[in-house]
Amino acid sequence: MARHRWTPDNIPDLRGRTAIVTGASSGLGIVEARELARAGAHVVLAVRNADKGRKVAAELPGSTEVRRLDLSSLASIRSFADDWSVDLDILINNAGIMLVPEGRTVDGFELQMGTNYLGAFALTNLLLPYVRDASTSRVVSMSSQLHIGGKIKLDNVDGTKGKYNALQAYRDSQLATVYFTAELQRRLEAAGSGIRAITAHPGIARTSLNDHVTGVRKMFFLATLWMFNDADHGAYPALYAATADVPGGSYVGPDGMGHLRGNPEIHRPGLAARDPELGPELWNVSARLTNTDFATV
Template structure:
């Protein structure tokens, strides 16, 4: 526990975190892995951290492992009613929203609203949450993306976002991570156009050993990924550093942070590039419009800070 606390306080490659006393952060999926490390580091730097989790009991167990000011609130990103309830229950300013939660390479499943689970959770859930909370946000939105946005099959199929024609767990995951980066790109454009000082940035952890890989639906893929975690991956403490860097450093809007090592798999956090597909403003705008139609949630241009 002492080593974990030291890693969180120093934020490793992110450098020492500034004093965050008086600031409030929401971290989705904060009960384990990268989310827990991120929540712990922010709380130990003085922030009041809200662990936004699907399972409140697991969230409370995670919060008990954190030194600092925390609370646990229920949020199921695969259920838009839950997203709306979470946002409706928010009162007062919110300095930092970290869109961390996600699911990875699942067999074909659907959210409560009928969307493909990975696209619905990783993108649409966070899309709705961010827009509903934007009137409260004072500083920035950090969305955790992935190098998977470069994988084969990582395209936005506007005629089949649920990939019903030829579902592939890996392609569906890659699409959801590409959607994360396009979301950040278009969100920053809209914030700038509206004259808001809020920034939207993205980060990815490289290859970090977390429990996300253990939830992959294919047992062979799950076994290979767990083996890779043991042999090659960096720790979840190291994997959280790009997120923390993106959360506290003075970065331009739409920045993307990842590890500086070979293939961006591990290393110290730095600004990194993204694929051509993830940099296309036309696709980003089109995805935003489609996401508004699917979720019924719009950009609150007239209510921003």
Template sequence: MADHTKTQNPNQGKNDKKAQRRRALDLPDLSGRIAVVTGANSGIGRAAAEALAGAGAHVVFAVRDPERGRAAAAAVPGSTEVRRLDLADLTSVREFAASWTGPLDLLVNNAGVMMLPELRTKDGFEMQFGTNHLGHFALTNLLLPYLTDRVVTVASGAHRMADGIDFDDLDLTGRYTPQRAYAQSKLANLLFTLELQRRLTESGSPVRALAAHPGWAATNLQGRVANPFARVAMTVGNRFLAQDDRAGAQPTLYAATRDLPGASYVGPSGLAEMRGVPTLVGRTAAASDPVTARRLWEASQELTGVRFAVGVGA
């Protein structure tokens, strides 16, 4: 009697996972849509910008170094342009927003700095909090009158390491560590998304605020951390554990194009959310606290001088 038992292909599991990753990158037709991606000259920002442009969107590379931005944009098939934006300088943020005219469909708050030595922005804020949170807070609110669809802010699993928001000393003076400051800034990203969505809903705006994190993605951020031992560890991790920047951009793209509820948080589906296809993921209780989110918003308004205003786009 013939044996009809199927022999399992040892590579089938790997092939299925690769197919899932390819499907996760399939984007809808974005022709006619306009997107701004901060930090689009490298890493997951560049990968996201390339995918959005490849799907038909006109993508604005909002970058600190226009020369590097133009080099990156030139390598991307599709409709792109480059505009200067330094998130560590509120004057630059205001100039970028003041130059904007017409509707904007998608804002991707991607740019960021990671585990730097103690530095200050041009406005005197701690660099990681000032760049990762306050710069994007100001940019989003200044562009909000033009937004028609959604804001996606790139957070991090590192928000789990934060011991809260230090409202008495947001600069962490006297107790600064690169890790503590980075974790606080990423917690702030999630609280910002939560409160932004609350305000959008309350105002009747159809615009949605979402957050995403890339898992462990091998980018140039890890090579800039202050601690040399951490740099070595991250280099090893990048080689053996991390996914590439295109895979790391998938949660951002998923949040940017799927029909998800406001305040959703997207990350990789794999072990410890380090890699895998994008899915909705959880966050800490601290990142879900509406009282803290509102307090952070009010503090950010005072520090930046920028306030919430829904307008023509919404």
């Protein structure tokens, strides 16, 4: 008998539920917002460029709205959270940047760590009191298989020390995200909450996230496009994590060779993400850097 492969056709009826998708004006975020809205959820596109977001939303089915959010600014994150006042069922921390030139966020963090990890960390903590305490409620954070090469230095979580290496900075931000999800799930369970925190990764997806890749890496990427997921399939793991009966703390990615492409399944993160003592320590440092911490209603 052929193995069942999950697709968005398996998403249950989401009428009456509210979802936030960060970075929903391009790539995977558009697909995630589209499929959640198609299933009946009210979807908030949390985007840096509101005009671009409104153009995207105009093409989506169902109930949507656009709110501005810049994950490279703690002030923008707090403003977004301060304006939030209704129950939330699904938060997909989808927005991210990859292999960008060296830079700093408004708050002085290395740009990739500040946007991909610390921004999502702060947003989640500030919105968590609004997430319904139910097994159908999800916090899904996007990471990457490149977390395998990441390193967490507790004295440099903001990424501002040492010589900048774009690939290593990206790997570090993705590893931090995997630890964040695992520690969030641990804290939710300790608090007796039914909310589930899950990490998802797209394999390698053909999206604009790769626009900053240059040189030999760009040539390799272009030559091997046939091996990778399109944007639709790249979004499947996040949608699966957000809507299927997936255990909290899971790591979800494509089921194909090397988990580079295919349909979603649960598998294991790399060895670099399995230190049981690092998660709580990373959380505490991140809480100090962002001045946010775990809180539920």
